[in-house]
Amino acid sequence: MSQSAVNEPTSRKVIVVGGGIAGLSAAFYLQQEGKAKNAALSITLVDANPKLGGKILTEKIDGFTIEGGPDCFISQKPWAAELAHQLGIQDDLIGTNDHQRKTFVLNNGKLTPLPDGVMLIVPTRIMPFVLSPLITWPGKIRMGLDWFIPRRPGRDDETVGDFVRRRLGSEALDKIAEPLLSGIHVSDPEKQSLLATFPRFRSIEEKHGSLIRGMLAERKAAKARKSAGARRVSLFQSFKQGVGRLTEAVETALTDCRLIKDTRVVSIARGGEWGYQIDLSSGETLTADAVVLATPAYVAAELLAPVSLDIARMLNAFEYVSTATISLGFRKQDIQKPFMGFGFVNPSTEKRRISACTWTSFKFDHRAPDDHILLRCFVGGPGKEEMVELDDESLIKIARAELADILDLTAEPVLTRIYRWRKANPQYNLGHLDNVRQTFEACAKELPGIYLTGSTYEGVGIPDCVRQGQQVAEKVMGFLNETKEESYL
Ligand SMILES: Cc1cc2nc3c(=O)[nH]c(=O)nc-3n(C[C@H](O)[C@H](O)[C@H](O)COP(=O)(O)OP(=O)(O)OC[C@H]3O[C@@H](n4cnc5c(N)ncnc54)[C@H](O)[C@@H]3O)c2cc1C
Secondary structure, three states: OOHHHHOOOOOEEEEEEOOEHHHHHHHHHHHHHHHHOOOOEEEEEEOOOOOOEOOOOEEEEOOEEEEOOOOOEEOOOOHHHHHHHHHOOHHHEEEOOHHHOOEEEEEOOEEEEOOOOEEOOEEOOHHHHHHOOOOOHHHHHHHHHHHOOOOOOOOOOOEHHHHHHHHHOHHHHHHHHHHHHHHHHOOOOOOEEHHHHOHHHHHHHHHHOOHHHHHHHHHHHHHHHHHOOOOOOOOEEEEOOOOHHHHHHHHHHOOOEEEEOOOOEEEEEEOOOOOEEEEEOOOOEEEEOEEEEOOOHHHHHHHHOOOOHHHHHHHHOOOEEEEEEEEEEEEHHHOOOOOOOOEEEOOHHHOOOOOEEEOHHHHOOOOOOOOEEEEEEEEEOOOOHHHHHOOHHHHHHHHHHHHHHHHOOOOOOOEEEEEEEEEEEEOOEOOHHHHHHHHHHHHHHHOOOEEEOOOOOOOOOHHHHHHHHHHHHHHHHHHHHHOOOOOOO
Protein backbone atom coordinates (compact mmCIF):
# COMPACT_ATOMS: atom_id res chain seq x y z
CA MET A 1 0.00 0.00 0.00
CA SER A 2 1.33 3.43 -0.81
CA GLN A 3 2.25 5.78 2.01
CA SER A 4 -0.46 8.26 0.99
CA ALA A 5 -3.09 5.53 1.21
CA VAL A 6 -1.86 4.58 4.68
CA ASN A 7 -2.25 8.16 5.78
CA GLU A 8 -5.62 8.76 4.17
CA PRO A 9 -7.51 10.97 6.65
CA THR A 10 -10.65 8.86 6.61
CA SER A 11 -9.03 5.52 7.35
CA ARG A 12 -9.18 3.97 10.82
CA LYS A 13 -5.73 3.26 12.20
CA VAL A 14 -4.68 0.07 13.92
CA ILE A 15 -1.19 -0.50 15.28
CA VAL A 16 -0.02 -4.02 16.01
CA VAL A 17 2.93 -4.07 18.40
CA GLY A 18 4.97 -7.28 18.05
CA GLY A 19 5.62 -9.32 14.92
CA GLY A 20 5.70 -12.81 16.41
CA ILE A 21 3.16 -15.27 15.06
CA ALA A 22 0.35 -13.76 17.17
CA GLY A 23 0.96 -10.18 15.97
CA LEU A 24 1.52 -11.28 12.38
CA SER A 25 -1.72 -13.29 12.44
CA ALA A 26 -3.58 -10.32 13.93
CA ALA A 27 -2.29 -8.04 11.15
CA PHE A 28 -3.05 -10.64 8.46
CA TYR A 29 -6.63 -11.25 9.60
CA LEU A 30 -7.20 -7.50 10.06
CA GLN A 31 -6.09 -7.01 6.48
CA GLN A 32 -8.41 -9.83 5.34
CA GLU A 33 -11.36 -8.46 7.32
CA GLY A 34 -10.67 -4.94 6.09
CA LYS A 35 -10.69 -6.12 2.47
CA ALA A 36 -13.77 -8.29 2.96
CA LYS A 37 -15.70 -5.39 4.50
CA ASN A 38 -14.20 -2.83 2.15
CA ALA A 39 -13.20 -0.85 5.24
CA ALA A 40 -10.82 2.10 5.07
CA LEU A 41 -8.26 0.60 7.38
CA SER A 42 -4.64 1.56 7.90
CA ILE A 43 -2.63 -1.19 9.60
CA THR A 44 0.89 -0.75 10.92
CA LEU A 45 2.94 -3.51 12.51
CA VAL A 46 5.96 -2.55 14.62
CA ASP A 47 8.57 -5.03 15.80
CA ALA A 48 11.71 -4.54 17.82
CA ASN A 49 13.71 -7.06 15.77
CA PRO A 50 15.08 -6.61 12.26
CA LYS A 51 13.50 -9.99 11.37
CA LEU A 52 9.81 -10.71 11.99
CA GLY A 53 8.65 -13.99 13.54
CA GLY A 54 9.55 -13.51 17.22
CA LYS A 55 10.25 -16.93 18.69
CA ILE A 56 9.77 -18.57 15.32
CA LEU A 57 13.31 -18.47 14.05
CA THR A 58 14.58 -20.79 11.30
CA GLU A 59 18.16 -20.53 10.07
CA LYS A 60 19.85 -22.26 7.13
CA ILE A 61 23.48 -23.00 7.85
CA ASP A 62 25.74 -25.27 5.74
CA GLY A 63 22.79 -27.28 4.41
CA PHE A 64 21.19 -27.67 7.87
CA THR A 65 17.75 -26.21 8.65
CA ILE A 66 17.98 -25.16 12.27
CA GLU A 67 15.07 -24.13 14.44
CA GLY A 68 16.01 -21.75 17.22
CA GLY A 69 12.50 -21.87 18.69
CA PRO A 70 9.54 -24.07 17.76
CA ASP A 71 10.17 -26.96 15.36
CA CYS A 72 6.57 -28.01 14.70
CA PHE A 73 2.94 -27.52 15.66
CA ILE A 74 0.14 -29.84 16.66
CA SER A 75 -2.30 -30.64 13.86
CA GLN A 76 -5.26 -31.34 16.18
CA LYS A 77 -5.52 -27.58 16.61
CA PRO A 78 -6.28 -26.50 13.02
CA TRP A 79 -5.49 -22.78 12.98
CA ALA A 80 -1.84 -22.87 11.87
CA ALA A 81 -2.51 -25.28 8.99
CA GLU A 82 -5.57 -23.22 8.03
CA LEU A 83 -3.38 -20.11 7.89
CA ALA A 84 -0.92 -22.02 5.70
CA HIS A 85 -3.78 -22.83 3.30
CA GLN A 86 -4.94 -19.20 3.26
CA LEU A 87 -1.38 -18.15 2.43
CA GLY A 88 -1.12 -20.75 -0.35
CA ILE A 89 1.84 -22.55 1.22
CA GLN A 90 -0.04 -25.77 2.07
CA ASP A 91 2.18 -27.79 -0.31
CA ASP A 92 5.16 -26.98 1.90
CA LEU A 93 3.55 -28.60 4.95
CA ILE A 94 5.25 -31.80 6.09
CA GLY A 95 4.47 -34.31 8.81
CA THR A 96 6.81 -36.19 11.09
CA ASN A 97 8.50 -39.37 9.85
CA ASP A 98 6.01 -41.58 11.67
CA HIS A 99 7.55 -44.84 10.43
CA GLN A 100 10.43 -44.14 12.83
CA ARG A 101 8.35 -42.55 15.60
CA LYS A 102 9.72 -43.63 18.96
CA THR A 103 10.18 -41.46 22.00
CA PHE A 104 12.50 -42.53 24.78
CA VAL A 105 12.43 -41.73 28.47
CA LEU A 106 15.61 -41.81 30.51
CA ASN A 107 14.94 -44.32 33.25
CA ASN A 108 17.67 -44.99 35.83
CA GLY A 109 20.22 -43.73 33.31
CA LYS A 110 19.00 -45.95 30.45
CA LEU A 111 16.92 -44.90 27.45
CA THR A 112 13.61 -46.76 27.63
CA PRO A 113 11.01 -46.48 24.86
CA LEU A 114 7.66 -44.99 25.73
CA PRO A 115 5.37 -48.00 25.23
CA ASP A 116 3.44 -48.12 21.93
CA GLY A 117 -0.11 -46.90 22.33
CA VAL A 118 0.61 -44.27 25.00
CA MET A 119 -1.53 -41.33 23.88
CA LEU A 120 -0.15 -38.17 25.50
CA ILE A 121 0.22 -39.78 28.93
CA VAL A 122 -2.41 -42.50 28.83
CA PRO A 123 -1.77 -46.16 27.90
CA THR A 124 -4.29 -47.42 25.31
CA ARG A 125 -2.66 -50.73 24.33
CA ILE A 126 -2.35 -53.37 26.97
CA MET A 127 0.51 -55.61 25.85
CA PRO A 128 3.16 -52.99 25.01
CA PHE A 129 2.35 -51.27 28.29
CA VAL A 130 2.43 -54.48 30.35
CA LEU A 131 5.75 -55.53 28.78
CA SER A 132 7.39 -52.11 29.10
CA PRO A 133 10.19 -51.82 31.66
CA LEU A 134 9.50 -48.09 32.03
CA ILE A 135 6.94 -48.38 34.84
CA THR A 136 7.27 -50.80 37.77
CA TRP A 137 4.52 -53.38 38.43
CA PRO A 138 3.00 -51.41 41.32
CA GLY A 139 3.12 -48.33 39.08
CA LYS A 140 1.33 -50.16 36.25
CA ILE A 141 -1.38 -51.43 38.60
CA ARG A 142 -1.82 -47.91 39.95
CA MET A 143 -2.19 -46.53 36.42
CA GLY A 144 -4.78 -49.22 35.67
CA LEU A 145 -6.85 -48.05 38.65
CA ASP A 146 -7.77 -45.03 36.53
CA TRP A 147 -10.43 -47.31 35.05
CA PHE A 148 -12.21 -47.49 38.42
CA ILE A 149 -11.43 -44.20 40.21
CA PRO A 150 -14.59 -42.06 40.20
CA ARG A 151 -14.51 -38.71 38.43
CA ARG A 152 -13.82 -35.68 40.59
CA PRO A 153 -16.93 -33.69 41.40
CA GLY A 154 -17.03 -29.97 40.65
CA ARG A 155 -15.27 -27.92 38.00
CA ASP A 156 -12.47 -26.42 40.09
CA ASP A 157 -9.02 -26.20 38.62
CA GLU A 158 -6.12 -28.27 39.96
CA THR A 159 -2.45 -28.62 39.09
CA VAL A 160 -1.34 -31.04 36.38
CA GLY A 161 0.69 -32.78 39.12
CA ASP A 162 -2.38 -33.30 41.33
CA PHE A 163 -4.51 -34.44 38.42
CA VAL A 164 -2.05 -37.05 37.12
CA ARG A 165 -1.29 -38.32 40.64
CA ARG A 166 -5.03 -38.59 41.35
CA ARG A 167 -5.85 -40.51 38.16
CA LEU A 168 -2.68 -42.41 37.26
CA GLY A 169 -0.38 -42.28 40.30
CA SER A 170 3.01 -40.80 41.16
CA GLU A 171 5.12 -42.97 38.90
CA ALA A 172 3.11 -41.96 35.82
CA LEU A 173 3.63 -38.34 36.86
CA ASP A 174 7.39 -38.65 37.39
CA LYS A 175 8.24 -40.83 34.39
CA ILE A 176 5.72 -39.82 31.74
CA ALA A 177 3.65 -36.73 32.50
CA GLU A 178 6.31 -34.49 34.01
CA PRO A 179 8.92 -34.86 31.23
CA LEU A 180 6.40 -34.95 28.36
CA LEU A 181 3.80 -32.41 29.44
CA SER A 182 6.14 -29.98 31.12
CA GLY A 183 8.32 -30.25 28.01
CA ILE A 184 5.47 -28.72 26.03
CA HIS A 185 4.73 -25.96 28.54
CA VAL A 186 8.19 -25.74 30.15
CA SER A 187 6.58 -25.48 33.54
CA ASP A 188 6.47 -27.08 36.95
CA PRO A 189 3.59 -29.61 37.02
CA GLU A 190 3.08 -28.85 40.72
CA LYS A 191 2.09 -25.29 39.75
CA GLN A 192 0.78 -25.78 36.21
CA SER A 193 -2.98 -25.24 35.82
CA LEU A 194 -4.75 -28.25 34.31
CA LEU A 195 -7.63 -26.22 32.90
CA ALA A 196 -5.33 -23.61 31.33
CA THR A 197 -2.98 -26.14 29.71
CA PHE A 198 -4.69 -29.51 29.26
CA PRO A 199 -8.44 -28.89 29.63
CA ARG A 200 -8.97 -31.90 27.37
CA PHE A 201 -7.95 -34.25 30.19
CA ARG A 202 -10.65 -32.86 32.45
CA SER A 203 -13.23 -33.11 29.65
CA ILE A 204 -12.27 -36.74 29.06
CA GLU A 205 -12.59 -37.46 32.78
CA GLU A 206 -15.99 -35.75 32.87
CA LYS A 207 -17.27 -37.54 29.78
CA HIS A 208 -15.85 -41.03 30.26
CA GLY A 209 -15.09 -41.19 33.98
CA SER A 210 -11.60 -42.50 33.15
CA LEU A 211 -8.68 -41.30 31.03
CA ILE A 212 -7.99 -44.79 29.71
CA ARG A 213 -11.64 -45.31 28.69
CA GLY A 214 -11.70 -41.86 27.07
CA MET A 215 -8.49 -42.39 25.11
CA LEU A 216 -9.68 -45.83 23.95
CA ALA A 217 -12.89 -44.21 22.70
CA GLU A 218 -10.82 -41.57 20.87
CA ARG A 219 -8.66 -44.28 19.29
CA LYS A 220 -11.76 -46.14 18.14
CA ALA A 221 -13.21 -42.96 16.64
CA ALA A 222 -9.91 -42.22 14.87
CA LYS A 223 -9.87 -45.77 13.42
CA ALA A 224 -13.46 -45.35 12.21
CA ARG A 225 -12.53 -42.04 10.54
CA LYS A 226 -9.57 -43.75 8.88
CA SER A 227 -11.62 -46.62 7.52
CA ALA A 228 -14.21 -44.11 6.28
CA GLY A 229 -11.41 -42.74 4.10
CA ALA A 230 -10.34 -39.68 6.13
CA ARG A 231 -6.85 -38.47 5.19
CA ARG A 232 -4.35 -39.25 7.91
CA VAL A 233 -2.51 -36.16 9.05
CA SER A 234 0.57 -36.48 11.19
CA LEU A 235 0.06 -35.34 14.80
CA PHE A 236 2.84 -32.78 14.39
CA GLN A 237 3.48 -30.70 11.31
CA SER A 238 6.10 -28.32 10.04
CA PHE A 239 7.23 -26.98 6.67
CA LYS A 240 9.93 -28.32 4.34
CA GLN A 241 11.78 -25.04 4.83
CA GLY A 242 11.22 -24.95 8.61
CA VAL A 243 8.58 -23.24 10.73
CA GLY A 244 9.93 -19.84 9.62
CA ARG A 245 8.20 -20.50 6.28
CA LEU A 246 4.92 -19.57 7.99
CA THR A 247 5.98 -16.19 9.36
CA GLU A 248 7.84 -15.30 6.15
CA ALA A 249 4.71 -16.08 4.13
CA VAL A 250 2.54 -13.93 6.42
CA GLU A 251 5.01 -11.09 6.05
CA THR A 252 4.90 -11.39 2.26
CA ALA A 253 1.10 -11.43 2.35
CA LEU A 254 0.93 -8.20 4.39
CA THR A 255 0.81 -6.03 1.28
CA ASP A 256 -1.65 -3.53 2.77
CA CYS A 257 0.18 -3.11 6.04
CA ARG A 258 3.05 -0.81 6.90
CA LEU A 259 5.85 -2.87 8.46
CA ILE A 260 8.24 -1.09 10.79
CA LYS A 261 11.07 -3.40 11.82
CA ASP A 262 14.08 -3.00 14.07
CA THR A 263 12.12 -0.37 16.02
CA ARG A 264 10.68 -0.59 19.53
CA VAL A 265 7.48 0.92 20.74
CA VAL A 266 8.68 2.90 23.76
CA SER A 267 5.47 4.30 25.20
CA ILE A 268 1.74 4.57 24.71
CA ALA A 269 -0.29 7.64 25.73
CA ARG A 270 -3.89 8.65 25.33
CA GLY A 271 -4.37 10.61 22.13
CA GLY A 272 -6.40 13.47 23.54
CA GLU A 273 -10.15 12.90 23.28
CA TRP A 274 -9.88 9.70 21.36
CA GLY A 275 -7.39 6.96 20.51
CA TYR A 276 -3.74 6.56 21.42
CA GLN A 277 -0.33 7.98 20.62
CA ILE A 278 2.50 5.51 20.17
CA ASP A 279 6.10 6.63 20.47
CA LEU A 280 8.73 4.62 18.62
CA SER A 281 12.44 4.28 19.36
CA SER A 282 13.09 5.92 15.97
CA GLY A 283 11.55 9.16 17.29
CA GLU A 284 8.41 8.79 15.17
CA THR A 285 5.00 9.12 16.84
CA LEU A 286 2.03 7.20 15.45
CA THR A 287 -1.63 7.69 16.26
CA ALA A 288 -4.13 4.85 16.44
CA ASP A 289 -7.81 4.14 17.02
CA ALA A 290 -6.92 0.66 18.24
CA VAL A 291 -3.68 -0.97 19.40
CA VAL A 292 -2.98 -4.70 19.51
CA LEU A 293 -0.24 -5.54 21.99
CA ALA A 294 1.21 -8.89 20.85
CA THR A 295 4.31 -8.69 23.03
CA PRO A 296 5.16 -10.51 26.26
CA ALA A 297 3.04 -9.18 29.16
CA TYR A 298 6.00 -7.50 30.88
CA VAL A 299 6.58 -5.42 27.74
CA ALA A 300 2.86 -4.55 27.54
CA ALA A 301 3.06 -3.57 31.25
CA GLU A 302 5.91 -1.17 30.60
CA LEU A 303 4.13 0.38 27.62
CA LEU A 304 0.79 0.75 29.40
CA ALA A 305 2.13 1.96 32.77
CA PRO A 306 1.74 5.66 31.77
CA VAL A 307 -1.97 5.12 30.97
CA SER A 308 -2.93 2.58 33.65
CA LEU A 309 -0.78 1.52 36.58
CA ASP A 310 -3.44 -1.01 37.58
CA ILE A 311 -3.29 -2.84 34.29
CA ALA A 312 0.50 -2.66 34.27
CA ARG A 313 0.48 -4.29 37.72
CA MET A 314 -1.85 -7.06 36.51
CA LEU A 315 0.35 -7.65 33.46
CA ASN A 316 3.49 -7.80 35.55
CA ALA A 317 1.97 -10.69 37.52
CA PHE A 318 2.35 -13.04 34.54
CA GLU A 319 5.48 -15.12 35.09
CA TYR A 320 7.99 -16.48 32.58
CA VAL A 321 10.98 -18.80 32.62
CA SER A 322 14.08 -18.88 30.46
CA THR A 323 15.38 -21.75 28.34
CA ALA A 324 18.05 -22.37 25.71
CA THR A 325 18.39 -24.77 22.81
CA ILE A 326 21.66 -26.27 21.61
CA SER A 327 21.65 -27.67 18.06
CA LEU A 328 24.45 -30.03 17.09
CA GLY A 329 25.17 -31.38 13.60
CA PHE A 330 27.23 -34.55 13.08
CA ARG A 331 28.59 -36.48 10.12
CA LYS A 332 26.78 -39.82 9.86
CA GLN A 333 30.09 -41.61 9.32
CA ASP A 334 31.27 -40.41 12.75
CA ILE A 335 28.34 -42.01 14.63
CA GLN A 336 29.63 -45.21 16.22
CA LYS A 337 26.41 -46.47 17.77
CA PRO A 338 23.36 -45.79 15.57
CA PHE A 339 20.06 -44.71 17.07
CA MET A 340 16.61 -44.08 15.61
CA GLY A 341 13.50 -42.25 16.82
CA PHE A 342 12.30 -38.75 17.64
CA GLY A 343 14.42 -38.23 20.75
CA PHE A 344 14.34 -38.56 24.49
CA VAL A 345 13.09 -36.74 27.57
CA ASN A 346 14.72 -36.68 30.99
CA PRO A 347 12.41 -36.81 34.01
CA SER A 348 13.68 -34.38 36.64
CA THR A 349 14.23 -37.35 38.99
CA GLU A 350 17.11 -38.37 36.67
CA LYS A 351 18.92 -35.12 37.64
CA ARG A 352 20.44 -34.51 34.18
CA ARG A 353 21.62 -31.14 32.92
CA ILE A 354 19.69 -31.34 29.63
CA SER A 355 15.92 -31.81 29.93
CA ALA A 356 15.38 -33.37 26.50
CA CYS A 357 16.97 -34.02 23.13
CA THR A 358 15.12 -34.03 19.81
CA TRP A 359 16.61 -36.11 16.99
CA THR A 360 15.60 -33.42 14.56
CA SER A 361 16.70 -34.95 11.27
CA PHE A 362 14.98 -38.25 12.12
CA LYS A 363 11.76 -36.52 13.15
CA PHE A 364 11.53 -34.40 9.97
CA ASP A 365 13.01 -34.60 6.47
CA HIS A 366 14.89 -31.63 5.02
CA ARG A 367 16.72 -30.78 8.24
CA ALA A 368 20.29 -31.96 7.50
CA PRO A 369 22.38 -32.83 4.44
CA ASP A 370 21.98 -36.55 3.50
CA ASP A 371 25.27 -37.59 5.07
CA HIS A 372 24.66 -35.69 8.33
CA ILE A 373 22.29 -35.73 11.29
CA LEU A 374 20.97 -32.87 13.42
CA LEU A 375 20.10 -33.10 17.13
CA ARG A 376 18.76 -30.44 19.51
CA CYS A 377 19.20 -30.37 23.29
CA PHE A 378 17.15 -28.28 25.73
CA VAL A 379 18.38 -26.64 28.94
CA GLY A 380 16.86 -24.28 31.49
CA GLY A 381 13.23 -24.09 32.59
CA PRO A 382 11.81 -23.97 36.12
CA GLY A 383 14.52 -24.33 38.76
CA LYS A 384 17.31 -24.52 36.15
CA GLU A 385 17.21 -21.07 34.60
CA GLU A 386 20.76 -20.19 35.58
CA MET A 387 22.00 -22.65 32.92
CA VAL A 388 20.79 -20.29 30.20
CA GLU A 389 23.43 -17.77 31.25
CA LEU A 390 26.36 -20.17 30.80
CA ASP A 391 28.65 -19.25 27.92
CA ASP A 392 28.42 -21.06 24.58
CA GLU A 393 31.47 -23.21 25.22
CA SER A 394 30.10 -24.47 28.54
CA LEU A 395 26.66 -25.23 27.06
CA ILE A 396 28.17 -27.21 24.18
CA LYS A 397 30.42 -29.07 26.61
CA ILE A 398 27.40 -29.97 28.78
CA ALA A 399 25.31 -31.11 25.81
CA ARG A 400 28.15 -33.24 24.46
CA ALA A 401 28.88 -34.80 27.84
CA GLU A 402 25.20 -35.72 28.27
CA LEU A 403 24.98 -37.16 24.74
CA ALA A 404 28.14 -39.17 25.33
CA ASP A 405 26.72 -40.55 28.55
CA ILE A 406 23.18 -41.23 27.35
CA LEU A 407 23.70 -42.07 23.65
CA ASP A 408 27.37 -43.09 23.55
CA LEU A 409 27.73 -40.25 21.06
CA THR A 410 31.31 -39.01 21.29
CA ALA A 411 31.72 -37.71 17.73
CA GLU A 412 32.92 -34.15 17.17
CA PRO A 413 30.01 -31.97 15.95
CA VAL A 414 30.54 -30.23 12.62
CA LEU A 415 28.03 -27.55 13.57
CA THR A 416 26.83 -26.05 16.85
CA ARG A 417 24.23 -23.33 17.34
CA ILE A 418 22.81 -21.95 20.58
CA TYR A 419 19.64 -19.90 21.05
CA ARG A 420 18.84 -18.34 24.41
CA TRP A 421 15.21 -17.58 25.21
CA ARG A 422 15.13 -15.29 28.23
CA LYS A 423 11.77 -14.82 29.96
CA ALA A 424 10.23 -16.52 26.93
CA ASN A 425 8.07 -19.30 28.34
CA PRO A 426 4.88 -18.00 30.00
CA GLN A 427 3.88 -19.97 33.09
CA TYR A 428 0.23 -21.01 33.09
CA ASN A 429 0.09 -21.61 36.82
CA LEU A 430 -3.01 -22.25 38.93
CA GLY A 431 -5.11 -19.06 38.74
CA HIS A 432 -3.95 -18.27 35.18
CA LEU A 433 -7.44 -18.36 33.66
CA ASP A 434 -8.76 -15.91 36.27
CA ASN A 435 -5.76 -13.62 35.83
CA VAL A 436 -6.28 -13.52 32.06
CA ARG A 437 -10.02 -12.87 32.39
CA GLN A 438 -9.53 -10.09 34.97
CA THR A 439 -6.75 -8.44 32.96
CA PHE A 440 -8.77 -8.52 29.74
CA GLU A 441 -11.86 -7.15 31.50
CA ALA A 442 -9.88 -4.34 33.14
CA CYS A 443 -8.25 -3.49 29.83
CA ALA A 444 -11.59 -3.39 27.98
CA LYS A 445 -13.04 -1.12 30.68
CA GLU A 446 -10.14 1.25 31.27
CA LEU A 447 -8.42 1.29 27.91
CA PRO A 448 -10.98 0.84 25.13
CA GLY A 449 -9.26 0.06 21.87
CA ILE A 450 -6.24 -1.60 23.51
CA TYR A 451 -6.10 -5.36 23.00
CA LEU A 452 -3.72 -7.92 24.49
CA THR A 453 -2.88 -11.09 22.61
CA GLY A 454 -0.25 -13.79 22.20
CA SER A 455 1.27 -16.76 23.95
CA THR A 456 1.09 -15.21 27.41
CA TYR A 457 -2.68 -15.51 27.60
CA GLU A 458 -4.70 -18.19 25.85
CA GLY A 459 -2.35 -20.88 24.60
CA VAL A 460 1.39 -21.05 23.98
CA GLY A 461 1.49 -23.24 20.87
CA ILE A 462 1.66 -21.80 17.37
CA PRO A 463 -1.93 -22.79 16.42
CA ASP A 464 -3.28 -21.12 19.58
CA CYS A 465 -1.29 -17.97 18.81
CA VAL A 466 -2.73 -17.90 15.27
CA ARG A 467 -6.25 -18.36 16.69
CA GLN A 468 -5.70 -15.54 19.20
CA GLY A 469 -4.45 -13.27 16.41
CA GLN A 470 -7.54 -14.08 14.38
CA GLN A 471 -9.88 -13.47 17.33
CA VAL A 472 -8.24 -10.18 18.25
CA ALA A 473 -8.62 -9.01 14.64
CA GLU A 474 -12.36 -9.70 14.88
CA LYS A 475 -12.56 -7.83 18.20
CA VAL A 476 -10.72 -4.83 16.73
CA MET A 477 -13.04 -4.75 13.70
CA GLY A 478 -16.04 -4.90 16.05
CA PHE A 479 -14.62 -2.06 18.15
CA LEU A 480 -13.94 0.11 15.08
CA ASN A 481 -17.43 -0.53 13.85
CA GLU A 482 -19.05 0.31 17.19
CA THR A 483 -17.02 3.50 17.60
CA LYS A 484 -17.43 4.80 14.04
CA GLU A 485 -19.30 7.94 15.08
CA GLU A 486 -16.99 8.83 17.96
CA SER A 487 -13.82 8.69 15.88
CA TYR A 488 -11.88 11.92 15.69
CA LEU A 489 -10.95 11.02 12.14
C1 LIG B 1 12.56 -22.87 22.49
C2 LIG B 1 11.09 -22.85 22.20
C3 LIG B 1 10.52 -23.94 21.57
C4 LIG B 1 9.15 -23.95 21.29
N1 LIG B 1 8.63 -25.01 20.64
C5 LIG B 1 7.34 -24.97 20.21
C6 LIG B 1 6.85 -25.97 19.33
O1 LIG B 1 7.57 -26.89 18.92
N2 LIG B 1 5.56 -25.86 18.91
C7 LIG B 1 4.75 -24.82 19.28
O2 LIG B 1 3.58 -24.78 18.86
N3 LIG B 1 5.21 -23.84 20.10
C8 LIG B 1 6.48 -23.89 20.56
N4 LIG B 1 6.98 -22.87 21.33
C9 LIG B 1 6.07 -21.78 21.72
C10 LIG B 1 5.84 -20.78 20.58
O3 LIG B 1 6.98 -20.70 19.77
C11 LIG B 1 5.57 -19.39 21.14
O4 LIG B 1 4.59 -19.46 22.16
C12 LIG B 1 5.07 -18.43 20.05
O5 LIG B 1 5.94 -18.44 18.93
C13 LIG B 1 4.97 -17.03 20.66
O6 LIG B 1 4.43 -16.15 19.72
P1 LIG B 1 3.98 -14.68 20.14
O7 LIG B 1 3.64 -13.98 18.89
O8 LIG B 1 2.97 -14.75 21.22
O9 LIG B 1 5.25 -14.03 20.85
P2 LIG B 1 6.71 -13.73 20.32
O10 LIG B 1 7.13 -14.67 19.28
O11 LIG B 1 7.54 -13.60 21.56
O12 LIG B 1 6.58 -12.30 19.63
C14 LIG B 1 6.61 -11.09 20.36
C15 LIG B 1 7.22 -10.03 19.48
O13 LIG B 1 7.15 -8.80 20.16
C16 LIG B 1 8.28 -8.04 19.79
N5 LIG B 1 8.48 -6.97 20.78
C17 LIG B 1 8.79 -7.07 22.09
N6 LIG B 1 8.87 -5.86 22.65
C18 LIG B 1 8.57 -4.95 21.68
C19 LIG B 1 8.47 -3.53 21.66
N7 LIG B 1 8.67 -2.77 22.75
N8 LIG B 1 8.15 -2.93 20.47
C20 LIG B 1 7.93 -3.68 19.35
N9 LIG B 1 8.01 -5.03 19.34
C21 LIG B 1 8.32 -5.65 20.48
C22 LIG B 1 9.40 -9.06 19.77
O14 LIG B 1 10.48 -8.61 18.98
C23 LIG B 1 8.68 -10.27 19.16
O15 LIG B 1 8.87 -10.35 17.77
C24 LIG B 1 8.34 -22.84 21.65
C25 LIG B 1 8.92 -21.74 22.30
C26 LIG B 1 10.27 -21.73 22.57
C27 LIG B 1 10.89 -20.54 23.25
